[in-house]
Amino acid sequence: MQTLQYVPIHSLQRYIPSPLHLTVLKTSKTLPETLQLHAFSLKTNLIHHPSVSSCLLSLYVDPKINNLPYARSTFDQIQDHTLLLYNLLIKCYVFNHRSHEATALFCDMLQEFLLPDNFTLPCVIKGCARLGAIKEGKQIHGLVLKLGFGLDKFVLSSLVSMYAKCSEIGSARRVFDTMDEKDLVSWNTLIDGYAKCGDVKASMKLFDEMPERDLFSWTCLVDGLSKCGKVGIAREIFDRMPDRNFVAWNAMISGYMKSGDFDSARVLFNDVPMRDLISWNSMISGYEKNGRFIEALELFEDMLNCDFMPNDATLVSALSAVSGLASLSKGRWIHSYMIKNEFVIDGVLGTLLVQMYSKCGSIESALKVFRAISRKKVGHWTAMIVGSGMHGMAAQALDLFNELCSYRMKPHAITFIGVLNACSHAGLVDDGRRYFDMMINEYGIQPTIEHYGCLVDILCRTGNLEEARSIVESMPMRPNMVILMSLLSGARNHGNKDIGEYAANHLLEEAPETIGCYVVLSNMYAAAGQWEKVSKVREMMKKRGFRKDPGCSSIEHRGVLHEFIVGDKSHPQTKEIYRKLSEMRDKLRSAGHVPDTTQVLLCIEDEKEKEAELENHSERLAIAFGLINIKPGSPIRIVKNLRVCNDCHSVTKLLSGIYNREIIVRDNSRFHHFTNGSCSCKDFW
Missing domain, CATH: 1.25.40.10 (Tetratricopeptide repeat domain)
Known part of the structure; x- marks a missing residue:
């Protein structure tokens, strides 16, 4: 050689x-x-x-x-x-x-x-x-x-x-049309383009004119039609396909999911001759993206039982579903599965684990995951900052932000949304203004409508309503529903009817379908005792076919989610729950609690009836269930779909001290950690 x-x-x-x-x-x-x-x-x-x-x-x-x-x-x-x-x-x-x-x-x-x-x-x-x-x-x-x-x-x-x-x-x-020699790829590309643009007629005509077709030609048409919402026609083409492959099955399943026809999607999914990972992911993701979290997780478990190894995309959907349900036990189970099967917990999966634990009420676990990520990116810091702010831990959120900056990492626009939200939940007006200016002047980030929304929210929560209105009027873009709702809610909480009506009028003009607008406006009038105006607002809702969402609280026990609505008597343990409610009432009276009946926004004259109305709020039923079933020493975790009322907040603080239990409540905007008679929000929410 x-x-x-x-x-x-x-x-x-x-x-x-x-x-x-x-x-x-x-x-x-x-x-x-x-x-x-x-x-x-x-x-x-x-x-x-x-x-x-x-x-x-x-x-x-x-x-x-x-x-x-x-x-x-x-x-x-x-x-x-x-x-x-x-x-x-x-x-x-x-x-x-x-x-x-x-x-x-x-x-x-x-x-x-x-x-x-x-x-x-x-x-x-x-x-x-x-x-x-x-x-x-x-x-x-x-x-x-x-x-x-x-x-x-x-x-x-x-x-x-x-x-x-x-x-x-x-x-x-x-x-x-200028091509002398049209290849199959060009035919398929153009068919797909027509279908995705919604021109079904042109797409079908071109398909019929093709001199030859392959399996991708059929799949391309099915996928394009599904994506533009023509699921019925897509199904007809799908059924005519000579040899349907996984891509075609997946395109059809995805089409049904996006159109909201979950039953047809599930039937088709069950008919797949031998499902591949994409089929499973398509179905799980479809359920998760449409808010059907329980079905998403059930299907994820079925997938594991069929000996399919999930990939990162599967776990993204599963963790997102857990976050939606706030099911801590399922989140911990998925996390354990990831560790056992040696998934690399960084990148998107690391971010989602931090978000999942934050949204499930375990901020300590979120911080533990965050600290364990060796190569942290801005997204990981942002998730932890957002989670801390959501739990009312503004000091921790701001410390994390300063730590991020000390590593010479550049925060992005979403990071500042997390920082501003943390200031909002803690009432840090001056800090909020300072970080808003820092974002523009030091980092060159132009504020989006979300940033303006955070700043307006800070001002509204702290009663600076005139300044908030001034910002709304001087913004370079039209205020959206979220900003106007912040202004309306702030006006309702601080009893400013003028600004409340100003916000409501703009909101009804901008987004007349916003149910929350009618509800908050009605509550504002009810709190002021203006029952005629309450009746007018409710009549307007009735004419437009709107209904207020009932208060609903859920609590997880042994992997099962238990849901309660106001005055609920459908639970198998109803008798025990109401006995516990009676016991709670007696203990609260002994502790000196006086019910805040101004929180009853119904035209009820009798004070006893108002007190009974408060006692039957959904979170109190969930707390009673938790005290009965969850072993002493373990936190009681509750998720509520609406804002916690002032009276329930006071009651939960007292109950945490009376029963020596940590009670964690996630309402529609933040977490409350009740321990030893106090709340992490420091009575500001």
């Missing part, structure tokens, strides 16, 4: 690689081998030889190795770039979904007076399609015509795909 000879230093510049060297380079198959050859080339100065550098670049961009940093480094060391080298690197950027860099490199190539060929153009056009950069795509289309590639089928096919993906279906059709 021929060996490489030692070359004196003075002759390195003139050393020419032998055929053997090039053969070894071309036959390299792994990254370690390529790195060794790269090192040898640098040591012997062969790296400057065009053949060697080209071979190295080809190896790094090869999909089997695909090392973009080394590919770029090698490219940058080459003095005279050729079109071939640009093509290799542009393709690698697009392959790695880094289309911005691909288009930037294409511009560099043009500046070196190198003209693209029919290999360069499809890659760059594909990059524009992924970016949705239709303006740049049209410029490249003009270059295509100038350079004489207007008849090249690969270039034209990529243009059809780009226009279709960017919803320029008319342009896609015009390019398609």
Whole structure:
């Protein structure tokens, strides 16, 4: 076997690689081998030889190795770039979904007076399609015509795909019609484009005109029709398919889920001959995204029982469903499963675990997960800051923010939403104003409507209603429902009818379907004893077919979720629960509690009836159930769909001391941790 000879230093510049060297380079198959050859080339100065550098670049961009940093480094060391080298690197950027860099490199190539060929153009056009950069795509289309590639089928096919993906279906059709040789990919792309734009007629007509079809042609039509809501027609096409593959089944299931037809989706899911992971994920994700969290988790358990190993996408849906239910036991079970099966808990999964524990009321577990993440990203810090703020731990949230900044990590817009929310839940007006200004002046982040919403909320909660209204009127965008509801709720809580009516009028104009507007306005009038106005608001709701959501509280015990509404008597333990309620009432009276009957927003004259109304609030029923069933020493965790009223808040504080129990209540805006007769919100919520 021929060996490489030692070359004196003075002759390195003139050393020419032998055929053997090039053969070894071309036959390299792994990254370690390529790195060794790269090192040898640098040591012997062969790296400057065009053949060697080209071979190295080809190896790094090869999909089997695909090392973009080394590919770029090698490219940058080459003095005279050729079109071939640009093509290799542009393709690698697009392959790695880094289309911005691909288009930037294409511009560099043009500046070196190198003209693209029919290999360069499809890659760059594909990059524009992924970016949705239709303006740049049209410029490249003009270059295509100038350079004489207007008849090249690969270039034209990529243009059809780009226009279709960017919803320029008319342009896609015009390019398609100029093609002398229309390939199957172009037919499928155009059919999919028409279907997704909702032009079912054109999509079906094109499908019928196809000279030949493959399975993807059918699937493409099914998927496109499903995504634009034409599920019935999609099902007809699906049933006509010669050999339905998993992609077709999944497209159809996904279509039913997105249209809200869960029964049909489940029937079809059960009919899949042999489900793949995508089928399971599609069904679980569909349930989760539509708020059907229990079914999502049941299906997740079925999947595990069928010996399917979930992937990150499955766990994202499962953890999101747990967060929606606030089911801590299920969340801990999924977390244990992830550890046992050695899932890497960073990135999105790390963020979702922090969010899950925060939303399930265990902020300590959220912090433990957060601290265990070795390579924290801004998203992890943001999730922990948001969670801390939600639990009323403003000091912890702000400390975390300062810690994030100390690592010279740049907070993003969502981080500041978490910080401002923390200030809002703690009534830190001055801090809220300071962080709002910091976001703009120090980090150059222009406030979105969400940031303005947080600032308005801080001001409304602390009674600075005139300043809040001033901000609403001076914002560069129209106030949305959330901001107007904050203003209305603040006016109701602080008894300012003028600003309340101002907010309500704008809200009914902006979003007349907002049920909460009618409810808060009605409550404001009821608190002021203006029952005629209460009747008018309720009559307006009745005419428009709106109904107030009843107060509902849920509590988990031994993996089962128990739900209660006001005055609920449907639970199997109703007798024991109401006996416990009676016991609670006696103990509260002994502790000196006087019911706050102003919280009864019904036209009831008798004070005893008002007190009875308060005693039957859903969270009190849930607390009674918890005291009966959850062993002493364990926290009682309750989730309520509405804001906790003042009287229930006072009662829960007292009960936590009377029974020596930690009671954690998540209402529609935050968590309350009741211990030893006090609440984490410090009576500000």
